[in-house]
Amino acid sequence: MEKVILVAVHLQDHMNFEEELEEMKQLILACEMEVSSTLIQKLRNPNKKTCINAGKVEEVAHRLYLDEVQTVVFNCDLSPSQQQALQSIWNCEVMDRTYLILQIFQKRAKTKEAFLQVEVATLQYFLPRLKGSYTHMDRQKGGNRNKGLGEKKIEIDSRTISVQIQRAKKELKQLEAQRKLQRQQRNKNQIKKVCLVGYTNTGKSSILNAMVSKQVFEKDMLFATLTTSTRKIQYNHHEFLLSDTVGFVSNLPHSLVEAFHSTLEEILDADLLIHVMDLNSKNLEAQKEVTLQTLSQLKADSIPIINVYNKCDLSGHMYPLVQNQNVYMSAKEDVGPLLEVIDSFLFKTREMKFKIPYGNVFYQIQKQGKILEKEYLEDGIVLKVEMDEEFVSNYIKYLE
Known part of the structure; x- marks a missing residue:
């Protein structure tokens, strides 16, 4: 099982920190990973560049070396720039809370609908994170008319992801329409x-x-x-x-x-x-x-x-x-x-007494109610029935 370092950001106004920290460990376990170390950072406000302060960044780097792990998981959400900055500093994978849950959902998806739903959420997560993914592809020419290769690659990938999102959403709409028809049939x-x-x-x-x-x-x-x-x-x-x-x-x-x-x-x-x-x-x-x-x-x-x-x-x-x-x-x-x-x-039920003729009425009542007592007479059957109130009106003329 892959080992990870858990970085837990504890903001001052956070009342349920301990409970959510325990839940985070359970989420990591559900993602088939194991926490090797937990580092807690108490903050008034997150650092805009790296979420945690510089001292904690160095402490995590040292712990990565000691624990020999390649993944850091945060208990909170990171902005694309924060995530990219930390990955660059530590040279390892950095996962925030949303991405961790997305990973769990990807592992658990079994049906076509679930796959599509997870695909849409994952693509929407990665779309704003394209910027900065191509820093190795520097501008080759200056000026407004000549863009570098990196910018072109981002534009292409952005369009590709947008098309994939629209395609998945269209398929989900079709499945949603099928589900709606099924619900209408059940209501009918x-x-x-x-x-x-x-x-x-x-x-x-x-x-x-x-x-x-x-x-x-x-x-x-x-x-x-x-x-x-x-x-x-x-x-x-x-x-x-x-x-x-x-x-x-x-x-x-x-x-x-x-x-x-x-x-x-x-x-x-x-x-x-x-x-x-x-x-x-x-x-x-x-x-x-x-x-x-x-x-x-x-x-x-x-x-x-x-x-x-x-x-x-x-x-x-x-x-x-x-x-x-x-x-x-x-x-x-x-x-x-x-x-x-x-x-x-x-099911709101009432006890009723009916006298019905021999024939189909008996079988209808048997389907829609619970027969408690019955007595066979020459001119019909006397029934004591426990029946839902919504069905009683169908048999008013047979009331005893």
């Missing part, structure tokens, strides 16, 4: 939809897998899932669609939110959101806030939400337990309590 079928949302690696995919036979990928690592997986769930004579979405993370780069907009748009069509949290996490409250902020950014904060505190088996908290809109559980052991809460929220 009037099937309820539930979305699993939350911080990355809180157990969303584990919950989905516990409810279905066709499994989705899950692993104990950040950003294990980049695509939205949807499965039909059948429970208590009801059906609904359950979707697993890409996990959130603090300060998720805007380019990634924009690139994954069509995927995250699934959330907006949900009748109910399941906010999954890792009760065992030390950063529970901060992660909860990140999720709520992201939902607000997506304009999905008005959708009803159920809070699921997962991994209770690791935390010592009592489970399974349901308290109003809060569910305490372990996805590895039992998702029954969560299914009950979802069912009771989505």
Whole structure:
């Protein structure tokens, strides 16, 4: 596993530095790299040229030599000029937080849509970083009319990248249109939809897998899932669609939110959101806030939400337990309590008594309700049925 040096910039007004530093180490691990040394720089304001001060630049250079590593990772975003200056000084690869997350997304992308979304975000990241990449190609002639070879190369590459971005966005538009048609078909079928949302690696995919036979990928690592997986769930004579979405993370780069907009748009069509949290996490409250902020950014904060505190088996908290809109559980052991809460929220039922004629009506009621009692008479069948309120109007004439 490749070793890297982590440079952590701690600004004075940064309140959650320790939590975000730990998350950064997890992101590096998710990128299949290992932190050999962590150097912390306390600053009032970042240095405009190198982000960190001159003394810390020398300290990092010395640590690169001692640790024999070729990569430095920053816990913050760097401007193109800062990144280029540091790479020139240290003669090694310098990665900022956004580029690290892009690398993770590239490794995790499995579907065509995910590949295109990551491609767009990556190309947009590199476009402003072309300038300064051709310093070895100096101007050969002066004057306004005769440009050097370096400038020509930048212009060509800039146009190439812009064309690639437009091509990828066009393909994404086509996939987005297909996804929109699928959503319209689901809405036409009037099937309820539930979305699993939350911080990355809180157990969303584990919950989905516990409810279905066709499994989705899950692993104990950040950003294990980049695509939205949807499965039909059948429970208590009801059906609904359950979707697993890409996990959130603090300060998720805007380019990634924009690139994954069509995927995250699934959330907006949900009748109910399941906010999954890792009760065992030390950063529970901060992660909860990140999720709520992201939902607000997506304009999905008005959708009803159920809070699921997962991994209770690791935390010592009592489970399974349901308290109003809060569910305490372990996805590895039992998702029954969560299914009950979802069912009771989505489907408002009433107990009704019908007298129906022999024939197709019986089979229709059997599909749309739960038959509790039945009595066969000469002139029909008397049924005691638990039925969703939306279907009751179809059988008013048969009410007893």
